[in-house]
Amino acid sequence: MGKFSSIKQHGACEEIANPSTAYGRRRRNWIDAHGSVPASLVVDASCSNQHCITLTHAYLRPRVEQPGRYRKIANRVLRLNVGQHFDLSSIGTDERSRNRFRSGLYEAARLDKVSVGGQPDGSVRVTKVGEWSSLGAQGRSR
Ligand SMILES: [Zn+2]
DSSP: OTTOOOEEEETTEEEESSHHHHHHHHHHHHHHHHOOOOTTEEEEETTOOTTBOOGGGEEEEESOOOTTHHHHHHHHHHHSOTTOEEEESOSOSSHHHHHHHHHHHHHHOTTEEEEEEEOTTSOEEEEEEEEOOSSSSSSOOO
8 A cells, every 4th residue: 555654653753754755745744834846945944853844943944055055155255345245035934044154154264353243034145244363364373
């Protein structure tokens, strides 16, 4: 009788044993509740449970992080003057995605001080707030 997946309660999570079935169900639950999901975002579970379909655990995160992504963004920051900003869409609505973005960008933008502000539509505003001295900022401590 094929792959019928039953839902089981596990702690605070409603689970489906097959992760890809769970993913499909989680996504459908999200769309039913919140409307369509941008192509660049996926519906993940904030409890990190791949089997979880609980709507309140669902959140949006970027589909994949392309290699070199933060380097490209850091290069855009480099060309800004202090105080200027740009917005990036599809970063995600949750703190985890934003924190990951923040730490990736801080890592890449070594010469610039940036601030990252999350916005309700899942985009972030990246503002150049200063520049580090390029002399002796890293490495040569003695
Ligand atoms: Zn859960």
